[in-house]
Amino acid sequence: MEEVLYFNELYDLYSGLLTDKQREYFEDYYFNNLSFSEMAENYDVSRNAIFKQIHIVTDKLKEYESILKLHEKREKLEKLIEKVSDDTLKNELNELF
Amino acid sequence: MEEVLYFNELYDLYSGLLTDKQREYFEDYYFNNLSFSEMAENYDVSRNAIFKQIHIVTDKLKEYESILKLHEKREKLEKLIEKVSDDTLKNELNELF
Numbered sequence: 001m002e003e004v005l006y007f008n009e010l011y012d013l014y015s016g017l018l019t020d021k022q023r024e025y026f027e028d029y030y031f032n033n034l035s036f037s038e039m040a041e042n043y044d045v046s047r048n049a050i051f052k053q054i055h056i057v058t059d060k061l062k063e064y065e066s067i068l069k070l071h072e073k074r075e076k077l078e079k080l081i082e083k084v085s086d087d088t089l090k091n092e093l094n095e096l097f
Numbered sequence: 098m099e100e101v102l103y104f105n106e107l108y109d110l111y112s113g114l115l116t117d118k119q120r121e122y123f124e125d126y127y128f129n130n131l132s133f134s135e136m137a138e139n140y141d142v143s144r145n146a147i148f149k150q151i152h153i154v155t156d157k158l159k160e161y162e163s164i165l166k167l168h169e170k171r172e173k174l175e176k177l178i179e180k181v182s183d184d185t186l187k188n189e190l191n192e193l194f
Contacts, residue, residue: 016164017114067113068165073193080190089180096174 004030006071010061013070022057029054101127103168107158110167119154126151 007030015023028034028042029050036054040047065071074097084090104127112120125131125139126147133151137144162168171194181187 014165017161064114068111068167070165070167077190077193080186080193083183083186084181086180086182089177093174093177096170096177 007058007061009071010065013074014061014064014068017064018057018060022053022060025050025053026057104155104158106168107162110171111158111161111165114161115154115157119150119157122147122150123154 007026011026011030015026018026025039028039029036034042036047036050039050043050077093077097081090081093084093104123108123108127112123115123122136125136126133131139133144133147136147140147174190174194178187178190181190
């Protein structure tokens with residue numbers, strides 16, 4: 001479950017770097033909660049092909065995070081923003097990322 | 098000149114997403130100030146091939162910025178950080194990005 005949340009957050013940061021097809025697979029599985037069987041039927045491919053594609057997409061997301069570290073930086077930023085005393089400034093900072 | 102600075106800043110943000118070869122070309126041209134002729138000789142290709150490769154790399158950097166907008170966000174963040182009154186916190190925020 002925690003992994004699902006993590007992938008969702010990575011997707012939020014890096015989906016623009018994926019292909020349309022990769023986004024479709026990811027959203028069907030992680031957002032629309034389709035099973036591999038349902039997706040296999042919809043795309044007219046084997047369950048195994050779906051399984052592989054999902055892995056390719058999540059590996060891509062992890063690769064982007066290992067290079068750009070936006071998730072890690074955002075978490076650190078959020079902790080620092082909490083220490084900002086001015087509420088208006090705090091809101092402006094929170095809206096940025 | 099301003100464009101050179103901009104590309105350097107984009108490179109700072111996105112070089113990890115480029116291939117080794119793309120990084121080499123970029124650094125030879127923008128960091129080491131080699132001419133197209135010098136690079137053509139070093140890589141044993143035509144000046145035109147170098148010219149094209151440099152364009153491909155800068156287009157890639159601009160594409161990443163159009164998708165992820167890290168340069169734009171960092172500039173906004175820097176302006177907001179200036180308003181932070183606590184100097185320790187300001188430094189911690191500046192070190193993040």
